Amino acid sequence: MTIPAPAVAGPGKTLAAKAPETAGRSPGRLMWLRFRRDRTGVASAVVVIFFLLVAALAPVISWLYGKDPYTLYGQDTPGLLNDFGYPVLPNGGISSEFWFGIEPNLGRDVFMQLVYGIRTSLLIAAAATVLVTTIGIVMGIVAGYAGGKTDYAIGRVIDLTLSFPSTLFIIAFMPVVENLFVSPDEETPVWLRAVTLVIMLTAFQWAGIARILRGQVLSLREREFVEAARVTGASPARIVFKELLPNLWTPILIQATLLLPALVTAEAALSFLGVGMIEPIPDWGRMFLRGTQVYQNDITYLMFPGVALLVFVIAFNLLGDSVRDAFDPKIKR
């Protein structure tokens, strides 16, 4: 059972004319109707979908554009880079052929780097988001529902995880984890680095969401409908899946929408510090790293990942806010 959204409870004064229709609206449908009316929300959703489409269609874009993110155009074609490895043309070598310019030194196409870079960042962030949310849900519900010693134990683990200096730890541990699978003189496979990044990000992020959900479960557990279910002999599994979980989807969804951009920036920050994705896989974070190395001579190169990430994060944060407003009209920002 779910708590009925307030609007369902009675046809309001303004909705009186459409009363019969209102009666059949599910909470999900109401949420959608409310969301559709939110212009900022719809606009940010469009931007987010645009980013997702670009990531999904990267090979198609590459085919239409006629270039790929790996070829070293600047080195293959003389006259594009000068003797110092910087683009000859002004503004980072932007031209009708290279829309966003050329990467200094290596001479790769910046537009393609950016398009394929979304893929890497989004895939890693999305995988970590799914893992973080799953672990967070399990830990939060177990701690909140079981209570007692289990709750205490999980609570201490959460506290401990939150006290770790996570960035420093991830940087320090990257070589340790890889050392377990790859001998020092071998090269790290790309998939292993990606998996390590996802695991590391997950290890330090689950605690936050678990703590929030634990609090929610603690208050839900005492509610009448859970008590009623227990009295009528519902099994713990039924209470968790049919009574508690449906009421937790809102905070879970909100947390997940806010988590994804946070993880994209966290991954970018790690790449910036030199422990992110390895060459030649295109990655926004590594573009930042390169951009901050060459900014004195070629500031344009830094602008593209910078502005792209800014737009992406703003859109996602706005979307998160709108989703929250749509789900819970009581909370006003």
Added chain:
Amino acid sequence: MLRFLTRRALGAVVTLVVISAVTFFLFFAVPADPARLACGKVCPPELLEQARHNLGLDQPLFAQFTAWLAGIFVGRDYGGLGHCPAPCLGYSFVNKAPVFETILDRLPVTVSLTVGAALVFLLFGVATGIIAALNQGRPLDKIASVSSLIGFSLQIYFVGTLALYFLVYQNQILTRPQYRPFTEDPLAWAAGLALPWVVLSIIFTANYTRMTRSTMVEQLGEDYVRTARAKGMKGRSVVMRFALRGTLTTVITIFGVDLGALIGGAIITETTFGLQGLGRLSINAVTDSDLPVLMATVLVAAGAIIVFNIIVDALYAFIDPRVRLS
């Protein structure tokens, strides 16, 4: 109050020991040999063996850990390799100095960076948040929320580098970020850190504006605020004495988290501006496989987070009488 603090302090010590144990055992898997570092580049096998013995590396892992823990209180002697006085967090053979000295040497950089920026973003963020809340829905509020959304989504390495490019290299408005001790020349100290302060503030202010505004709006709708108004209290004193007080708990929570994280080592900020603080020290320790320094920086960072958590919890009690230590 005293009982509360003692209990929390004990808890903090336990957490720190657990964190250092986890760090210690996990880092043991790092492909680095401290004895080789201590011995130097050209090292005959028998000398290496000697170094290993002096460092205690031939002991079982657990004994090594307890020796390391004991060193913090009584100091350690590494045979002929070096001596490390009382608060001994280890001896770095990369820096050729006790780790504690290096940490003390770098701490002022990080503290200066943090304190300067924190003052700006706390005052500025709370002020804009209050103004936005009092002008709810009006243009001022809209400006505040749009700019805080942008600030919230900006990255230090992006804004910081842009600021370096436009304010330092192109126009020479500010000097290149560098650290000069406050005691030597306060003006040079402030000038050298001005740019990092501004950039950190741009990014952190946003969160304070958002939080202050939303909590303030909530507070202004509370019954006790309405009662105060109804009894004829002036608008300004209602805001200052009632609504602001309720808002402060939220602000202090995030301020504690931010301060703890920054003092523990503003890794990205220090990297962006090339400042040699604790964050930079830890990154260098990773690159050089300098385990003692790495251990110590992790411990200091975790310690900072924990200490500020306790301070925040204690402050709650002063601000909000309802929390008074249940």
